[in-house]
Amino acid sequence: MQAIVFTETGDTSVMSLVQREVPEPGPDQVRVRIVRSGVNPTDWKRRSAGELAFPEITPNMDGAGIVDAVGADVTTHKPGDRVWLMLAAAGSPFGTAAEYSVVPAGHAFPLPEGISYDVGASLGVPAVTAHRALTVAENGPQRLFPGALASRTVLVAGGAGAVGHAAIQLARWAGATVITTVSSPEKAALATAAGAHHAINYRDGEPAKEIRAVAPDGVDLIVEVAPGANAKLNQAVAANHATIAIYAGDTIAVDVRPLMMINARLQFLILYTVGEPALQLAGEAICAALSDGALPVGEEHGLPLHYYPLAATADAHTAVQQETVGKILIDVATE
Known part of the structure; x- marks a missing residue:
């Protein structure tokens, strides 16, 4: 071969x-x-x-x-x-x-x-990472299914990336309201095509105010690719008992007290040490989403x-x- x-x-x-x-x-x-x-x-x-x-x-x-x-x-x-x-x-x-x-x-x-x-x-790394990020909240489901995130608001940082794309699709399939941050109108179009309800350009305007306009009580779950750069934004938009699920990045500095006052959770994750039970739950959920046609790819799907x-x-x-x-x-x- x-x-x-x-x-x-x-x-x-x-x-x-x-x-x-x-x-x-x-x-x-x-x-x-x-x-x-x-x-x-x-x-x-x-x-x-x-x-x-x-x-x-x-x-x-x-x-x-x-x-x-x-x-x-x-x-x-x-x-x-x-x-x-x-x-x-x-x-x-x-x-x-x-x-x-x-x-x-x-x-x-x-x-x-x-x-x-x-x-x-x-699928693989992006979709399994996205599933893990969406299932680590304090009172969240361990496995996604239709309705699992109903009434939740999810913020996906970098919605035009592979993990961001999968997170948008899985969160929509599970019933969440999905907000994403992107760096250009072109990426906003991709994130919207993936299924995001709201795509916000973090380089323009006031993204925290735009996110709060959509989610006045804050976002419940943040899927984070750049925790250092986004630390202040996340602090400004996190809801009480919010979880910030971090799957990439190098250094992060946080202002402890504001996050403490809302009982926020910083959850780090990597697939190699997450354990087989979590991997299998992700695989099962992804297969179910596939059968529902929820994970298409191609430019027309973001x-x-x-x-x-x-x-x-x-x-x-x-x-x-x-x-x-x-x-x-x-x-x-x-x-």
Whole structure:
């Protein structure tokens, strides 16, 4: 099979296209013929630095394809099943930038007929992160479903990003009123296409007043990508018992007393250590949302798609690192 591999960390030059034997699934694993591979910031970051867990690694956490073989004791899958993948390269050398990947059976979720592989490869890290962010509130649900966030107001920072896009869609599906902040009219159009009720340009006017005009009592849940830059805004718009779910950023300074007075919660999250129960709840909810047609992609749905061939995986990683608006997909095989 063709696969992208690297044997040391560094810039995109450490990756190369090679021929390798098709991997065999072990017990409780499935082998998937990859149709699309999705690229996320975590992929280039894990490639760029740190210790390698294996002598050779194929990158990329997300993807979608067709089950090709199943390991011993696997009864949940069979060859021919269409699936989307979660955290394929976590604790494994077999990421999705290859013609075949081997993953735990529990991380290969059904992709309903009629739902494209583009959609499937756009899920994974963004959608699971969004689900976790939307389910960490003090009195919130642990799993999303229609009506789970009814009467709640959700603020999604960066609604034109991949996680922001998924958060908007999942929050709308769960019944929330969704506000998002963006940096341009073009991104506002994308966030609105994704389903946001209100898209507010934080570079113009007074965003805190605009948010309070929509939510006079404040927002209940904030899905946050830039906690440092948005700290004052979040403090100004948070409701009593609000949760600020933080999935990215480097440094944050907060004024403790105002947040203390409203019993606000700062909840940090990362998928690699969140635990399998939370991952499975997310996967189940995402599958339900897929079946309801709630997670479409494409520019008309707020998430432009950009395609690269497998041999140009380095260019795909660069596009993500340069914060290209939309979803970066690697076209590994025909459907």
